[in-house]
Amino acid sequence: MQRMTLATIATAATLFLAACAPMGAGKQGATAQQEANRQAVLAFYEKGLNQKDADAALQYVGSRYVQHNPTAADGPEGFRKFIAFLREKFPKSRSDIKRSFVDGDYVILHVNAVREPGTRGSAIVDIFKLENGKIVEHWDVVQPVPETAANNNGMF
Numbered sequence: 001m002q003r004m005t006l007a008t009i010a011t012a013a014t015l016f017l018a019a020c021a022p023m024g025a026g027k028q029g030a031t032a033q034q035e036a037n038r039q040a041v042l043a044f045y046e047k048g049l050n051q052k053d054a055d056a057a058l059q060y061v062g063s064r065y066v067q068h069n070p071t072a073a074d075g076p077e078g079f080r081k082f083i084a085f086l087r088e089k090f091p092k093s094r095s096d097i098k099r100s101f102v103d104g105d106y107v108i109l110h111v112n113a114v115r116e117p118g119t120r121g122s123a124i125v126d127i128f129k130l131e132n133g134k135i136v137e138h139w140d141v142v143q144p145v146p147e148t149a150a151n152n153n154g155m156f
Contacts, residue, residue, distance in 0.1 A: 034102040037130045041107040042100065044135055045126075049095045049113075054083040062134030069140050090115040095124075098156045105130050112145070112156055120145035123155040 040060045048057030058076050067074045072082050086093055099110040107128045114121030122142050129137035145155055
């Protein structure tokens with residue numbers, strides 16, 4: 001039987017703790033820039049989607065903002081229009097970030113977005129690309145949270 005060295009035990013413990021880390025914790029080996037990117041996206045999301053303050057959110061956006069959602073326009077004005085729409089039609093909307101992931105220049109959020117309090121809302125995966133610490137591209141995938149499911153696992 002092979003004996004485990006202290007280094008092997010330490011490595012296993014580090015990997016275990018990284019796997020159990022709460023939302024927002026840096027992934028194993030994440031660089032300072034990757035964590036700064038994560039924090040920029042989290043701040044952008046809070047300022048824009050939850051506080052509905054487009055100008056405060058846009059400080060985290062680069063000189064270009066490419067939008068891959070076919071219902072949203074590119075650039076700062078497209079983002080301002082989207083936030084104005086939320087403020088007008090869904091002033092009590094709230095997006096709860098359940099998980100965040102960093103992979104190089106990409107930050108991925110797993111979100112429960114509820115436009116009307118008391119409703120199930122939607123499960124969203126938002127993908128942001130950053131350059132020089134600023135958001136320059138956005139993709140999203142949206143799925144309504146159903147009333148019933150074929151399993152008991154939940155979407156979050």
